[in-house]
Amino acid sequence: MTIIKKNSSSYLKTIGIANNGFNGRGFQNPYSIVVNHDKKIFVLNRCDPARRTAIRIGVFNLEEDYLYEFGQGYGTENGQFVWPVAMAFDTQGRLLITDEHNNRVTIFSTEGEYLTKWGTTGTKSGQFDGPSGIAVDHEGVVYISDQRNHRIQKYSEDGDFIGQWGSFGANKNQFNYPWGICVDIDANVFVADWRNDRIQKFNGDGEYLSTIGCSGDAQGQFIRPSAVSVDSIGNIYVADWGNERVQIFDNTGNFTDELRGEATLSKWAEDFLESNPDEKETRDISDLTPDIPDHLNTPYHISSQTEPFFWGPVSIYLDADDNLYVVESNRHRIQIYQK
């Protein structure tokens, strides 16, 4: 199978290894990633039910040193999570984390200290039914995709309700289970309008500006986009979750490139294989990019059998140097592309 390699972003490396959940390096269903000014990388581990008591944030660096981890486990108490989705730093350097089951935002320091939480369940202004994507602009305005209320809400960093826009539907300014959200350097807001298979762009006041994409698997089309991010010169990156790929658009929304994934062995993966020679020997003679039989010829099934490809790219992130991080929930790893 030919791997598409026409990247304006070039593949740099893979970080990660599947983790059974309970501690130490590796990831368990990673769902979100952010990088702070110290170049520490924070990964949110959502964890499957069998390992959910180990819900946590793991911290490491680009050199693959696993530094520390924090969290207060699974549940509804302060600092706990049930279905955490996304993270963002606020202007104070605090880590804001959404939870689509607990219907709240939880805030930790980067050292792992639980600070506070805000949000309640409901449909009124200032309430949530499934907060998912989160983004903070340079003035400290927090934007949250309130998915089952099919709207975007604006808050202060301390959780004071500022405003909202959107309703259920497929017209402009309407949403269908919105997921990822980001703010560009001009304070425009981009929303991954998940079940409408499109990206919508607004100004910070919620005025509609433009749309990218429609349903499909061709270039410039999406199946359930989960995340969007914009680099320093306005290029738009979209995690095209249902097509198991990342698509890249220029600042006017024209398609320029797509990434399907090209994972290699992380340092942690190499360590594992070194101590498990039976797996290494048989792996070395295997074809991990096989041709796929017709009845399994869907992006999901292809990715389930093709180890280098993205599988479950739930979120993406661009750091200060415009390096792209693709978070793969089903493969427990991060693929990193360099600008």
Next chain:
Amino acid sequence: MDTNANDMSIMAHLMRRAGFTATRMELEAYISDGYESTVEKLLFPGEPENMPDDMIRRYHVDQSEMRQIEGAGAYWLYRMITTKNPLEEKIALFWHGLFATGYAKLNQARVLLNQIDMFRRFGLGSFKTMLIELSKDPAMIIWLDNNDNHKGAINENYGRELLELFSMGIGNYSENDVKECARAFTGWTLKNAEYMAVRAGKDSIWPYGRIAWQYQYREEDHDNGIKTFLGRTGNFNGQDIVGMIVEEIATARFLSTRLFQYFAADEITDDSELIISSMMDSYFESQYQVSAMLRTLFNSDYFKSEKCMYARIKGPVESVVGTARLAGSYRKPTLDVHKLWFQTFFMGQGLLAPPTVEGWHEGTEWIDSGALVERINFAANEFGDVNKPGVKYIIDRLSRQYNGSIKPESLVDGCLDLIGPIKVEDLTRESLIEFVSSYNDTSLLIGDINSIGAKCVAQTLGLIASTREYQLA
């Protein structure tokens, strides 16, 4: 019983067998289509309609990755609970019991679900095609060691079970047939077989989670020598072997009997022998089509008769799914849905985890004191919640019918009707009436689900679920 009630009773019976029970609204829609038309729609359902995969995968990371059994089992249960094509799932469950393949040896949930999907695609079609697809199925290849079946060094495990458990039955072939069958299936393996076998053996998830499997034919490992099978001689490959198997009367009888016991009655009687014989005729006349065999069964007078009604004990999966469908639970992504899989396991039928290649022992063996308590507790919890959409619907329907005072007898009869209809013994009905009579006020008011009467309805439904008749299909 008047004509309408009889129609309802027969349609409910059909949907308990060809599906997982149906709600009153579904039954009314089926009756409006007519019995034989409904049978045809069940047999040829068209595109699957159930909870969409994207909704499941967005919330349940375990059901996106399919790393472990409980997530995979929950995914299948979601499909069974929300499908509008119930026979598609019911026949997949039939084949899962017959071609029992388990997670314990595979450590691979994704490929098990791929096998289940294969059962959906071919389950109502040609038995010949089904056996060929089964022989190519990666989960089956590892489960019965055909990856270790090599030219010059056969492993007869798959060849033996293909004849003994999957088609003809013991006594209809020789030991030499087993060996020759195994030779014909040499080279039928999976891609990257060595690596995948090592990972399966160690339950390795490293470095990056499971890698799904796919079939591969290795010509260089296939025994191209002359073989003699069931009295015929030639350079047979696996497809040729299957072609000869499906022509056997023993195969027709085996499959007809298994289908009869799954869809009609646990016990074989003189009456059932006649139907089985008709199903065998349909098998040959249709070139081995399962749909033709089931059409013969479902449209027979025997199937619609009192003899066939309540002649099967519901399996645990039928019980869990049927109760969830009636209660209206799990219609959207629900936290802890994986616990449903544990329910099937505690009741003795862990989906994707059959105890052996022989599958589950069915009929009366489903019921022991522990499993029965699990069934009753599960159903009581489901029906006891007045906020469940299905329970709310029954309360609402009774409220609209009576709007105000309702006699205990009417409340019991209404519940028995709307949860089925189910016909219980007189003594059971009297006990239910006695229970309802213990309530001071059973009035039902339209739109009020929090009244004592509404709670009485929910409790009564839970009690009905503990009756012998509810546990029968």
